Amino acid sequence: MNVDPTLYRKAFQAYLRRGTPIEWSIKQETLPELYVWRTREDEKVRPAHAMNAGRVFNRNEPPSTGHPGSEFNCRCEAVSFISGHTEFAYLEFDTSLASAYNRWTDVEFVSHYYFGNGQSVDLLEIGHLREIAEEYAWEHGAFRRLCDQIADTARRARQGKFAYDFRSAYDFGAVAFSHGNGIVLGQFTGSVLHESGMLRINGLAKFEFRDMFEDPLDLGIEPGGSPYAITGNWSALFRGEVFANAERSDYTSGRSG
Ligand SMILES: [Zn+2]
Structure with a gap:
């Protein structure tokens, strides 16, 4: 040396x-x-x-x-x-996940079923946006998988603008019993620049949460309410530089182990 x-x-x-x-x-x-x-x-x-x-x-x-x-x-x-x-590759929340509203407990979910006339509620207004978005991103590992899928799509695009759609169901029961399974779907839009074996990728992923509160009998309470939708939206910026060759790369859905 x-x-x-x-x-x-x-x-x-x-x-x-x-x-x-x-x-x-x-x-x-x-x-x-x-x-x-x-x-x-x-x-x-x-x-x-x-x-x-x-x-x-x-x-x-x-x-x-x-x-x-x-x-x-x-x-x-x-x-x-x-x-x-x-x-390197990562997704970073782009929207503020902080909520000014009181966080709903299971009691409020059930109460809204009887007195809410089926009116949909948003994760932000029930104080659950941050917990759902973070549970999805880190506990369920969705951000890491999405990084792999974005890298794979960029490899097929090679150069210029590209988009990737995603959709999966997840168990959000750890955030609140009332959530159970919810669907997160969305789209990544961005661009890729191919330069000496490396793909430089930038873009934005938009996420949408969808769930229905409709099964109160499981909670052991009386019938007679109205099912309602639980919705939510957030976004995250993507930045990454990954190998164009998937076999060399840490970022690919195809890797084993
Ligand atoms: Zn560690």
């Missing part, structure tokens, strides 16, 4: 003063400033770390979670980022 003499002197002094191995000091100084947060992508990854996955961070400015591996039992890794050589 060709080491700058100033850097070597600094590392040597650290060795004399604190016994810090010289090679370790040099490596710290020569690591690129930027890194990509990589997770193991299994169900053991904590949601706060899944949220950081595929994002580029600066070694001098740790995210609120700290750097990868700094928390007990964290198996995440910091992969040095070199533009044009390192993949």
